[in-house]
Amino acid sequence: MVNIALVKIKMESDFLSFHIYKFANVLFDINLLTEDEYNLFIYGTINKESNDYIRLGLSSNVVVTLERNDQLKNLVLSKNGAIRANDEFKKFMHHQDDLFRFELSKFIT
Structure with missing residues (x-):
């Protein structure tokens, strides 16, 4: 199934x-x-920060979960597209399921 x-x-x-x-x-x-309508249709959100993470390859479900848990503030997007996480985010990740951690681990350095 x-x-x-x-x-x-x-x-x-x-x-x-x-x-x-x-x-x-x-x-x-x-x-x-409009740009907001386009972003809402393509990415599912008009939040520019969220759209940046989706453009990098994170699924919209993961980004929405990060938004819902107020975790985007604990991530930093570098100029070369690498995502860096602070200690608070690492604590959050410790309590997430394996699939969620696996998807994020491909992007976070």
Whole structure:
């Protein structure tokens, strides 16, 4: 069942990436969408800081969880795109599930 769910998510993601997102890009390019509307549609939030993390490759679910737990303040995004965490964030990570920690560990130095 898990594999079927992953395949379904992948198919939906591909459809959005190849068709709907291109349409949103065109609408934004011809100024029919504002920047906030575009960011809300593509990234799911108008928060610029959250969008930066999503652009780096973090899933929107992870970023929303970080926002909800007020943890974005404990992360710093360097000029070269590396994410650095303070000790408070490391304590937070210690109490998270394995999947969440695994996804973040790919990005945090």
